[in-house]
Every structure is written in structure tokens, then in C-alpha cells.
Amino acid sequence: MEAGDKKELLGESFQGTPTVVPSQPTHTRKLYLESYGCQMNFSDSEIVASILSDAGFSTTREEDEADLILLNTCAIRENAEQRVRARLRQFKQAKGARPHLVVGVLGCMAERLKESLLEQEKLVDLVVGPDAYRDLPNLVDQVHGGQKAVNVLLSREETYAEISPVRLDANGVTAFISIMRGCDNMCSFCVVPFTRGRERSRDPESIVREAQELFEAGYREVTLLGQNVDSYKWNIDNKGVIKDEEQPVVRFAELIDRVAHVNPDLRVRFSTSHPKDMTDDVLEVMAQHENVCKYIHLPVQSGNSDVLKRMNRGYTREWYLERMESIHRIMPDCATSTDIISGFCGETEAEHQDTLSLMEMMSYDMAYMFSYSERPRTLAQRKYENDVPEEVKKRRLQEIMAVQKVHAANRTKSYVGRTYRVLVEGTSKKKEDQFFGRTTYNTVVVFPKEDAQPGTYVNVHVHDCTPVTLIGTITQDSEDA
Ligand code: 5AD
Ligand code: SF4
Secondary structure: OOOOOOOOOOOOOOOOEEEOOOOOOOOOEEEEEEEOOOHHHHHHHHHHHHHHHHOOEEEOOOHHHOOEEEEEEOOOOHHHHHHHHHHHHHHHHHHHHOOOOEEEEEEHHHHHHHHHHHHHOOOOOEEEOOOOHHHHHHHHHHHHOOOOEEEOOOOOOOOOOOOOOOOOOOOOOEEEEEOEEOOOOOOOOOOHHHHHOOOEEOOHHHHHHHHHHHHHOOOOEEEEEOOOHHHOEEEHHHOOOOOOOOOOEEEHHHHHHHHHOOOOOOEEEEEOOOOOOOOHHHHHHHHHOOOEOOEEEOOOEOOOHHHHHHOOOOOOHHHHHHHHHHHHHHOOOOEEEEEEEEOOOOOOHHHHHHHHHHHHHHOOOEEEEEEOOOOOOOHHHHHOOOOOOHHHHHHHHHHHHHHHHHHHHHHHHHOOOOEEEEEEEEEOOOOOOEEEEEOOOOOEEEEEOOOOOOOOEEEEEEEEEOOOEEEEEEOOOOOOO
């Protein structure tokens, strides 16, 4: 889900990022929380920090002073799991010298690995799945009482709707709002439906309220998060469970509209869209609101219809092309990005070429690119042989990345020479006297600070670029985009 100055959205960052809540006098215990994987996990960590803050924990960046260490884990590819295991082994050593230290695993690895982490490898004291975070204070007490503690029950209702997330590592300008949980799609390569359970949408009132509160606190951009935001659906009478199609239902287009109305100065982004469910009414709402950013992340996964069928994605190459055409018809300037997997089961050289040719047609601004990693319990693992040799997967991935590198650089270059409305996010990592911010197209721009402030909008004339970053200066001229 985003690179560079911002964390990834639903793509992987593989960064174990420590997160911090300021200490308060009543908070006597210290929590060290590290998050892996997609932006949904980072967003969940903010819920976890909120629940544990109410139970008397403040967070720390120093693992050495923690009473409780939690890793919010990702299971989407095998290497994500390996990184977490290596980290847990380090913590196990630390426990030798600090017997009261409690170490726990949260998130997507919890369900699948509870036995092995707790009992066989004895790496952790606590295992908690993504729908059981409200139980964390009890479970921590249980560990203090001398027991191992586990809760990996998945729920059909939990959305943590009324829990006010503690904004971790906040820049005070951009924030994530989780609008739904779980996934019902069953893409054959994907472990998410098993680790995060059934899809459920969150009450729109609580989403709009959260956006309003963020705006009042000075935030100027929200990203609405879900595994498949286009299937967002809420029925007031049934707490999101749709029993009778006659009943009034809030769908994603209406939700964006409501959030966009919070304030014209609040930018709205979202992730992730699904090609089989993305409808024109969503695109039309985006076009109507200047503050809904003109950027869509639409994962294609493969450019070949047979591969897409084996992936159980629910669309063909032609359908995908038609959806992209709609995006460009309704919003001619809209930027796009995608996810691609190389070397899925049975992928032939010709099928791989179809992915490259689709990329040539789309010329994405950005892409998250992966080689296929077989995951336990998935449809693909049960039904297909993981038969593309690792070196072939890697070579195809290199080819995909090489094409994308050229396209990204061309896209960046094409933005030079115009003036953009930029939301100032903070000081550039490389140059103290420069700010960075983003255009509506999600491209990072750096420019001399002058007297701008983070959390405000400035017009920036872009006169140069690196392959991924625009370089400009603040101008009084009106923006082109
Ligand atoms: N192997 C490789 N990539 C995967 N993704 C999901 N599951 C797998 C897997 N088993 C990728 C998809 C998805 C993104 C979040 O991660 O491209 O869109
Ligand atoms: Fe996984 Fe597919 Fe759901 Fe995305 S839409 S989380 S890839 S099952």
C-alpha cells in the first residue's frame, strides 16, 4: 500500500516498524509494538495501542525497556513469516535475562502458527488473532498468572467501530481509517480469507465521525482501508448483514461521497479496489469531488485470462482492460497502480508475456510486484502444483520490474512542467530545508520550505524530477491539477 515517505497500503513493506504512544502518569507498563505487512496491519496496531492504553500501557521505541513486546504479523508470503520468526528468536534470548517480559504474536500468523509458536518452538507467551484484540488486557493478565494465552477466534461482526485508534507515528496530516475487515473473495493464492475471516463492513456513521474528528485535529488526508473496498455494504437495520435487498444499503460510492463532504480541504484516498467489483458510480463520485484524489490502486495480478481463472479472480484480461478504460473515460488524468504476481501455478512463458503486454498498455504509475509464494490451506495449494521453478519466477519478476521501472520514470517525467496543489506532509528525509508532500496523483514532490506549514496546501511548480520524485518550488500561480 505506498513507499518512500509514506508506508505501503495493502502491498508489503516488510518493515518491522516500532510505534509509539506518549507516556502518561497512569500508564505504568510499557508496550513495544512492531508491525509487519500491509497498511491494514498498521491500522490494526493503532486499535491495539488504544485498547492497551486503556489498560495502563504506554508505548516505547526501546525494546529494552518494554514489559510487553507484540509483533503484529503478516502471513501473505513465506518470507514475511520468516522475518517474524527470526525476530521472535531474538526476543526469546532477551527473555532469558528478563523473566517478566511478555512476548506475543498478533495478526495474520496467529491462527495458523499458534501451536508451533506457543508449544513446539516456545517462542511466545501470547497469540492473538485479528478479531480478538479486545481480549488483550485479559490475555496479558493470564500470562502474568503463569499461563500461556491464546485467542484466535474470528468474528463475523467485529469491526472495532467505536474504538478510537491511537495515531501511532503520526505526522498529524495523513491517517488511515479502516472501513471493513476480512475478505470473501477466495483468490486462490491468498491466505487472507483464512487469517482475517469473513468480510464485514463498518458502520458508515462511525467512519464519517472518525474522519470529522481527524479533520478537527488538523489532519488533511484520510485513506479508507479494506481488502476490497468496492464490496463495502452497510445496512442500518442489520448491522451490516444484508438480509433483504429492499432495505436501504450504503455502498462504497455513497460512503466516499459522505466522507468527501466532511470538508473540501480533507483529501480522501482509498485502497484496495477490486477489478471485478469496481463500478462506474464509484468513479463518478471520485470525479465529482475535487478532494477525492485521482489515484486508483487496481491489482491485476496477471495479464492472462487463463491464469486469472486459476487465480479465481473473477474477471478476464478484457474485463480488466474495460475497467481501466472506464477510469480514464471518467477521469482522464487519473493515476493508477497495480499488484502483479509472477510464476503462479502453471504459468507458461506466453502467459507471462501477456502480463508484460498488459503492463505496456496500462503504463502504471506504480506497481507492487511479487513472485508467487505457496500458502498453506489456500485453494491453489490444494488444487494446483506450484510448478514454476524458483529461478523462472525470479527471472519473470525481474522482467516485470524492469518494465515497471521504465513506466514509472516516464510517468514521473510526464508530470514535470506543471503546477500542482500539494498537501504538505513534513520535512523531506534527505534535505532538512525542504518539505515533501503529494499531488492528487500520489506522486511525492519535494520543494524548499519557504514559509509553508505541514498540514496546509501549497501550489508547487514542478521543474525537475528523479525517477520517482518531483522537484519544485512554491508558486502563487494557480494549479493545473
Ligand atoms: N504470493 C505472492 N503474492 C501474493 N499476494 C497475495 N498472496 C500472494 C502469494 N501467495 C500479493 C497480491 C496481493 C498483494 C497484497 O500481495 O498481489 O494483491
Ligand atoms: Fe486476498 Fe483476493 Fe481478498 Fe485481496 S481480494 S485479500 S488477494 S482473497
